[in-house]
Amino acid sequence: MSDIKLRVFRGQEGEGELEEYEIELDEGMVLLDCIHRIQHEQEPDLSCRWNCKAGKCGSCSAEINGKPKLMCMTRMSDIIEETPEDEIITVRPLKAFPHVKDLVTDVSWNYEMAKAVAPIKGPEEPDWKFSQFEAKRAQEFRMCIECYICQDTCHVLREYKKFDVFGGPRTMVRLANFEMHPMDQEDRVPEIKDEFGISYCNITKCCTDVCPAGINITDNAIIPLKERVVDRYYDPLKRIWRTITDKASGNTTRY
């Protein structure tokens, strides 16, 4: 068809620069196809993660013209259209995480966060009963493909590096999943507040805007969780009520 130029970040542990590649472009190609073509025709040691090439695994996240996206779901025709004519498309690794090489970053912190969230605790008897309506609420959060694009975008992590006090949007989505699971009996409000620092989120909705799975992270996960924290810790009437009834450890704020 035609040729296309791309500038791809090459280098290790943050040191490196954008290198220019020219490749042949066929109809319908996505950016990941271009990266593979560079690997197979020019630079076999170019590093990038990928697995499914169908937007289901969340491996091939990168910053394309400065915006974090899945390379497998970014059609070249769209990206060419949005790139000004005198500019060349750029592909960089996610900025929020420690750089490894080329387009690969060290995302292990996200796995530590996952482990820090207590697992589901439901009834021991099998054949749980709940409605599709109830299922749907948790299912939205379970559509997360762990591409960490939300984490990369969140300024609390990206700019302010609050990795030690804030779990980031992905962790909030996981917490919301369990918290709104119809059978979960764990009291998660204290850890949402203290361990995962939900108050650091000031609901700018950047994470929601970039989520490739279309999860309404801010409105459906973070805000309801914030409300539960506020109800538990900052609602004066409820505090008095709890003192009277001595139910401080119960799930009195659930709705």
Next chain:
Amino acid sequence: MSDYETHDYDVIVIGAGGAGLRAAIEAARSGAKTAIICKSLLGKAHTVMAEGGAAAALGNADDRDGWKVHFKDTMKGGKYLNNWRMAQIHAQESADRIRELEQWGAVFDRTPSGLINQRNFGGHTYPRLAHVADSTGLEIIRTLQEKGIHSGIDIFMEYTVSHLLQDEDGTCTGCVAYNRVDGAMHAYSSKSTVLATGGITRCWSICSGSWEYTGDGHALALNAGAELIDMEFVQFHPTGMVWPPSVRGILVTEGVRGEGGVLRNSEGKRFMFDNVPEMFKGDHAETEEEATEWVRQVVAGEKASVRRPPELLTRDVVAKAINKEVAEGRGSTHGGAYLDIANQRSAEEIIAKLPSMHHQFRELAGVDITKEPMEVGPTAHYVMGGVRVDAESQESTISGLFAAGEVASGLHGANRLGGNSLSDLIVFGKRAGEYAAKRSTDIDQPKLDTKQIESAVKENLEPLNREDGENPGRVYDELRDMMQAKVGIIRTESELKSALTELNDFRTRIQNTSSGKSMVYNSGWHQALDLQNMVEISSACTLAALTRTESRGGHTRDDFPEPDTGMWSHTTNVVWKDGSEIKIRQEELSQPPEELEELLDRSKKEA
């Protein structure tokens, strides 16, 4: 000699898809010191791509279902070449494994009464697939991942296992792996080793598999002297995307047909009505009216009283029918068939039931499936063949080496039913983990054999020392094109023989690739090593395909178009390695005992 780090475990599980995670969870639960070694990040394995659902006779959506019907359907779908005992265990245990997933956090779609809902799929008599819209694989891998990280399992992410270690008797004593991130070498001593590496479909250029599907576990087992069976049986899923070229092969879930989608050719004809094989005669609707009524009943949540549409025939049958339409000049614009759900269900229903299909076609092909038909065609999707295992324990023919999931063989016979893979992973993953842990309690920690490890490390580093060779990516592309052309959905003796010759040339070429010297996340280096497995396993598959002179399930020979009613109807191909040579022999298949034979529906001849 290069450095390497050493580790001791009771149980090592290689692979972190559904089977690997389930095996590791069970091994750890049994008290074994357990580790997982996996090529990708956790949660990214090929299981994540499964869409339609997991088959289990829960009987929630239709109480006429039960393990006996599931057993019958699985055997019939496999054209009776299945290991009957595995088919029985699978049918009996899958329901409990699904219920268990629910308690570990999986949120399946619900029936009106609030239980796990089940959907219809090809070859299943009743609605049987527990599902989450069309992203069931994601749900299952995430659930197992969340369970696994709290089970005390050590996880080595982005490590590739390159060699198995063995003692003088051949018993598996551990493995050698390299860390893909920094290139460091690692040697593991393990009392039991479980292969859960998935499949081989990356050997074909049109495929639905992830990058990991380079036949690693198949090759590790073969190189260690284990037997593989049924390697000629490769499932070409009938509905992969066909346009644009860069997405060719990406899976379109069978759930589209399960939800009422119909297949038409360029003349607008529903050709599946004319493609019902002898063994399925009378099982399916014979008119469009009957098929439409079935969809109406199912959508309304009624028990179906009429027969299902012929689009829900088994995958091998539908794939070959699409192939025939295209070959005879009745294909869609880009050489497939039209799959239409837009005229069968409302836009809201389509988006609720098939959200990821809707998204995938809109984003990648510019097609709105609520308004227009999809173009679909066959894509290499699954290998029924693999490591020969004991039905109860999943132990291979090598002591201490177990296999579960797609890398193992026997359950699916000549053709796998949709939905039987996700349930296979959790049923036999659990058993492999359980028996691997059991074995580890009786034996001492194996000693690491320095000589074997050093030789493995040397082989792994070899590609980094080569200069001016071919780009491994180029060899990879050409190998896949060759397999697609010569060992594809329709096979002939002359092409299979020519493929074997070409594979010998590839064997030489892969020894001469070069990919730069960096040990840090060097994709070319990893590919150079993966290629060795791909060539080995492509050879095993081609040899088995050449030997089976009939057509059955996932193996179709243009020169022997009919199923053999004689020897091949009860014979298995066994492949193993003698030195560097791949050998093949035939073995009589064990037949089910009388009480199980009675459940089968063998009166109609297989196809």
